[in-house]
Amino acid sequence: MRGIRVWSILMMVSLVLAPLAAAAGQASPPSDKAGVQAAAPPGAQQVKPAARQEAKPAAKPPAKKGEEKRTEEIVPAYSDIKQRSAVIVFYVWLWLSIAVLAYFLRLWIKEADRVYKAKYYEPEESPRKGNPMAAGVGE
Amino acid sequence: MKIDLKTFLAWFDDRLAVTPLVKYMTKKEVPQHEHSIWYYTGSSILLFLFIQIVTGIMLAFYYKPTLEGANASIARIMTELPLGWLVRSVHSWSATFMIAIVMVHMLSIMLTKSYRKPREVTWLTGMMLLVVSMVFGFTGYLLPWDDLSLSATKVGTNIPAAIPVVGRWVTQFLRGGDDVTGDTLTRFFLFHVCILPLVIFAILVVHILLVQKEGMSIPLKEEIAKKTVPALPFWPNFILREFIIWLVLLGTVLTVALLFAPSLGPSADLMAAAPEGVKPEWYFLFLFQTLKIFPANMGPVTGEFVAVVIIMVGIIGIFVVPFLDNKPETKKGRFFTYLTYFGVIYAIAFSIWSLL
Numbered sequence: 001m002r003g004i005r006v007w008s009i010l011m012m013v014s015l016v017l018a019p020l021a022a023a024a025g026q027a028s029p030p031s032d033k034a035g036v037q038a039a040a041p042p043g044a045q046q047v048k049p050a051a052r053q054e055a056k057p058a059a060k061p062p063a064k065k066g067e068e069k070r071t072e073e074i075v076p077a078y079s080d081i082k083q084r085s086a087v088i089v090f091y092v093w094l095w096l097s098i099a100v101l102a103y104f105l106r107l108w109i110k111e112a113d114r115v116y117k118a119k120y121y122e123p124e125e126s127p128r129k130g131n132p133m134a135a136g137v138g139e
Numbered sequence: 140m141k142i143d144l145k146t147f148l149a150w151f152d153d154r155l156a157v158t159p160l161v162k163y164m165t166k167k168e169v170p171q172h173e174h175s176i177w178y179y180t181g182s183s184i185l186l187f188l189f190i191q192i193v194t195g196i197m198l199a200f201y202y203k204p205t206l207e208g209a210n211a212s213i214a215r216i217m218t219e220l221p222l223g224w225l226v227r228s229v230h231s232w233s234a235t236f237m238i239a240i241v242m243v244h245m246l247s248i249m250l251t252k253s254y255r256k257p258r259e260v261t262w263l264t265g266m267m268l269l270v271v272s273m274v275f276g277f278t279g280y281l282l283p284w285d286d287l288s289l290s291a292t293k294v295g296t297n298i299p300a301a302i303p304v305v306g307r308w309v310t311q312f313l314r315g316g317d318d319v320t321g322d323t324l325t326r327f328f329l330f331h332v333c334i335l336p337l338v339i340f341a342i343l344v345v346h347i348l349l350v351q352k353e354g355m356s357i358p359l360k361e362e363i364a365k366k367t368v369p370a371l372p373f374w375p376n377f378i379l380r381e382f383i384i385w386l387v388l389l390g391t392v393l394t395v396a397l398l399f400a401p402s403l404g405p406s407a408d409l410m411a412a413a414p415e416g417v418k419p420e421w422y423f424l425f426l427f428q429t430l431k432i433f434p435a436n437m438g439p440v441t442g443e444f445v446a447v448v449i450i451m452v453g454i455i456g457i458f459v460v461p462f463l464d465n466k467p468e469t470k471k472g473r474f475f476t477y478l479t480y481f482g483v484i485y486a487i488a489f490s491i492w493s494l495l
Contacts, residue, residue: 070405073403073404073405074214076217077224083221091394098389105379105386112372112376116371
C-alpha cells in the first residue's frame with residue numbers, strides 16, 4: 001500500500017514538474033523567438049498543429065505602430081521544428097504518465113475498497129482487534 | 140528553542156483547525172447506486188475552473204484591453220511567446236469543457252430530481268453558477284477583438300434592448316455607450332478578469348458548503364422506499380476515483396487544445412459591415428436561433444420582444460423548478476421529466492439548425 005502511494009505521489013509530482021521543465025526549455029526572450037521564426041525556413045514555419053488548419057495562411061507577427069494593418073488570419077503554428085518535437089514528446093509523455101498513474105491509482109483504490117469492506121478502521125469489527133502487532137496502525 | 144516538523148505542523152493545526160477537517164473528510168460518505176457516476180461531474184467542473192484560472196493569468200500577463208492593443212497583443216501571444224497559442228487554446232477549450240460539464244451536471248440533477256427538498260437553494264446557486272459561466276464565455280468572446288467577436292457582441296448586447304423600460308439602459312450599461320466601442324472592450328475585460336471571478340467564487344463557496352451540509356442526494360425511489368443505500372468513504376475511496384477522471388479529462392483537454400487550436404482574425408473595424416455567418420459560442424446557438432425564427436413584428440410588439448420574454452420565462456422557470464416540481468414522485472414530477480427531455484431535444488435541434 002505504501003509503495004503504491006509513493007509511486008502515485010511521485011508520478012503526480014512529475015506530472016506537475018514536467019510541463020514546467022518543458023516551458024523552461026522553451027523559454028527565451030520574445031525577441032529571440034521572433035528572430036528564430038524569421039530565420040526559420042518556410043517549411044518549418046508552416047508546420048501546424050491540426051489538419052483543419054492546412055488551407056490557411058502561415059502565422060505572421062503582429063503589425064507594429066505605423067505599419068500596415070494586418071488583414072490575414074493568424075493560424076496557430078509552432079515557431080520551429082524544435083518546438084514541434086518538444087510538444088510531441090511532451091504529449092506522448094503526458095499520456096504515458098496518465099496511463100501509469102491511473103494504473104497505480106487503480107491498485108490504491110482496490111486496496112482502499114478491500115480495507116473498507118473488511119471494516120479495518122472500525123474499532124469494534126476490525127480484524128486487527130486484539131492483535132498487538134497492529135496496535136496504533138491507521139489511528 | 141528547538142522547532143521540529145511535528146511542532147511546526149501542530150502550530151498550524153492549532154490555528155487553522157486542519158484535524159477536524161481531515162476527520163470530516165474521513166467520515167464523509169458518498170452513496171453508491173445506479174446514478175453515482177453523475178457525482179463525478181461536480182469535481183470535474185472545479186478542475187476546468189482551475190485550468191481556466193492558471194491559463195487566464197498567463198494570458199493576462201500579455202493581454203492589453205485597448206482598441207489598438209487587444210488584437211495585436213493576442214497576435215503577439217500566438218506568434219512570439221513560446222507556446223502562447225497553446226496556452227490560449229487550452230484556455231478556450233477548458234471553457235468549452237467546463238460549460239458542457241456544468242450543463243451535464245445540471246441535467247443529471249434535473250433528471251434524478253436531486254433538487255427536491257431540502258436542496259432547493261443548492262439548485263439555485265448551481266443555476267447561478269451556470270449563468271455566470273455563460274457570462275464568462277460571452278465577455279471572453281469579445282477580447283480577441285476581431286470582426287467575428289465584435290459582431291457577435293453587437294448582436295448579444297442588443298438583445299436586452301427589447302426588454303421594456305430597463306432594456307435600453309441595460310444595453311448601454313453593457314456597451315458603455317450606445318455602440319460597441321473600445322469602452323465595451325475595457326468593460327468586458329474588467330468583468331472577465333475581476334468582477335465575474337469574485338462573483339463565481341462567492342457563489343461557489345455557498346454551493347459547496349450547501350452540498351456538504353445536506354450531503355449527496357440518493358435516488359428518489361430509494362428515498363421513498365426508505366432503503367439504506369450503500370456508501371463509499373469520500374477519502375480515499377471516492378477521491379481516488381475522481382483523480383483518475385481528472386487525469387483523463389486533463390489529457391483530453393490538452394490534446395483537443397493542441398489539435399484544434401483557435402485562430403485569430405484581423406483586428407475589428409468599427410466602421411465595417413458585419414461579416415457573413417456571425418455566430419455566438421455553441422452554448423448560445425439555440426437561443427440565437429430562437430431569436431431568428433420570430434418575425435420582425437407581432438401585432439403591437441416586436442418579434443424580438445416576444446422571443447426575449449419567452450426566453451426569460453424559460454430561464455426563470457428553470458431557476459424555480461424545485462418549487463414547481465415539489466412532488467417529484469407524482470404525475471406532476473413525470474411531467475417535469477418529460478419537459479426536461481423536450482428542452483434538451485429543443486436545444487440540440489435548434490443548435491444544429493443554427494449551424495446549417
